[in-house]
Amino acid sequence: MGTSGTSKKESMNHTFCVTSQQVRELFYQQLQLWPLVKERYEVLQQVHIKTLHIDDFNIKVQFNPSRILSAGAKVDRESLLKRKCFLCPENLPAEQIRLPFKEDYLILCNPYPIFPEHFTIASQKHIAQEISTHLNDFLVLAYCLKDFSLFYNGPKSGASAPDHMHFQVVTRNVMPIDIEIDTLSDKQIRLLINEDQSELYQLTNYLRNGFVIKATTAESALSLFQTVYNAFDSLPEESEPKMNVFGCYKKDKWIITIIPRRQHRPSQFFAEGDAHILSSPGAADIGGLYITPREEDFEKITPDILRDIYSQVCFSHDEIDRISTRIVKKE
Numbered sequence: 001m002g003t004s005g006t007s008k009k010e011s012m013n014h015t016f017c018v019t020s021q022q023v024r025e026l027f028y029q030q031l032q033l034w035p036l037v038k039e040r041y042e043v044l045q046q047v048h049i050k051t052l053h054i055d056d057f058n059i060k061v062q063f064n065p066s067r068i069l070s071a072g073a074k075v076d077r078e079s080l081l082k083r084k085c086f087l088c089p090e091n092l093p094a095e096q097i098r099l100p101f102k103e104d105y106l107i108l109c110n111p112y113p114i115f116p117e118h119f120t121i122a123s124q125k126h127i128a129q130e131i132s133t134h135l136n137d138f139l140v141l142a143y144c145l146k147d148f149s150l151f152y153n154g155p156k157s158g159a160s161a162p163d164h165m166h167f168q169v170v171t172r173n174v175m176p177i178d179i180e181i182d183t184l185s186d187k188q189i190r191l192l193i194n195e196d197q198s199e200l201y202q203l204t205n206y207l208r209n210g211f212v213i214k215a216t217t218a219e220s221a222l223s224l225f226q227t228v229y230n231a232f233d234s235l236p237e238e239s240e241p242k243m244n245v246f247g248c249y250k251k252d253k254w255i256i257t258i259i260p261r262r263q264h265r266p267s268q269f270f271a272e273g274d275a276h277i278l279s280s281p282g283a284a285d286i287g288g289l290y291i292t293p294r295e296e297d298f299e300k301i302t303p304d305i306l307r308d309i310y311s312q313v314c315f316s317h318d319e320i321d322r323i324s325t326r327i328v329k330k331e
């Protein structure tokens with residue numbers, strides 16, 4: 001990707017040439033061609049949503065029965081080896097339209113939506129889900145698809161295909177995080193690093209603590225991302241530190257939010273009886289669009305339960321402070 005300046009950005013746009021308009025056309029063509037998926041998007045318009053207020057933030061809880069398989073999906077190594085990978089091009093349904101992005105990816109309409117427009121951007125090759133080597137592609141996508149929000153689920157942080165590299169592109173401002181990032185108070189966001197072309201902030205007292213990069217060049221975004229990534233702890237058996245990553249390009253800047261994860265599923269997932277909640281939080285849930293595939297869980301969930309779940313799966317204030325100290329010391 002280019003070093004800086006408008007000319008590089010223009011060439012980026014020209015070279016990769018996928019636009020929000022093209023993606024929307026893909027969406028409408030796909031719905032015409034695939035009645036079953038069209039129906040799922042129509043049903044989604046009717047699903048129940050309740051908004052819960054926690055501290056200064058909103059969490060939208062969505063009752064979405066079509067996500068039941070994905071919420072309960074087995075994502076351990078053995079189960080993955082046994083199943084046919086649903087993102088590999090040879091296994092895609094015949095009805096699925098494929099819009100190429102660069103030479104490496106296919107843009108696909110997500111057949112099990114949780115957003116009014118929901119796309120999966122899947123590698124054309126069956127390669128592992130890994131952010132550090134693909135962040136550049138994520139930035140290019142965000143730049144090309146300025147109308148949308150993007151996110152990434154780490155292999156142990158909500159990806160239902162942890163063995164197949166993919167991003168998701170969704171309608172902007174459906175997840176509360178899209179809006180909240182711009183309106184946080186000094187108590188919730190603090191500047192850690194201020195460079196010519198980029199800034200790094202720490203999110204604190206935000207239920208889902210993490211880091212925000214604002215950058216005018218892709219290089220400076222990549223560099224700050226690497227700084228944050230290197231400061232995270234990674235367990236020996238993990239290919240990368242657990243995290244969800246959000247991205248968009250607005251007002252001539254990339255905004256990349258990184259939320260490190262302590263674990264994928266909360267204790268409620270494993271509990272029995274009334275304490276059980278079928279929930280496997282991925283990026284959307286962390287972004288404040290909390291998915292409950294079962295109606296009883298939708299009814300049952302309260303601000304206290306959500307606060308407890310976020311405290312289990314995300315970093316505490318002290319934990320995120322510790323990472324920040326490491327980052328600032330390295331500078």
Ligand SMILES: [Zn+2]
Nearest residue numbers: 085088126164
């Ligand atoms: Zn695959």
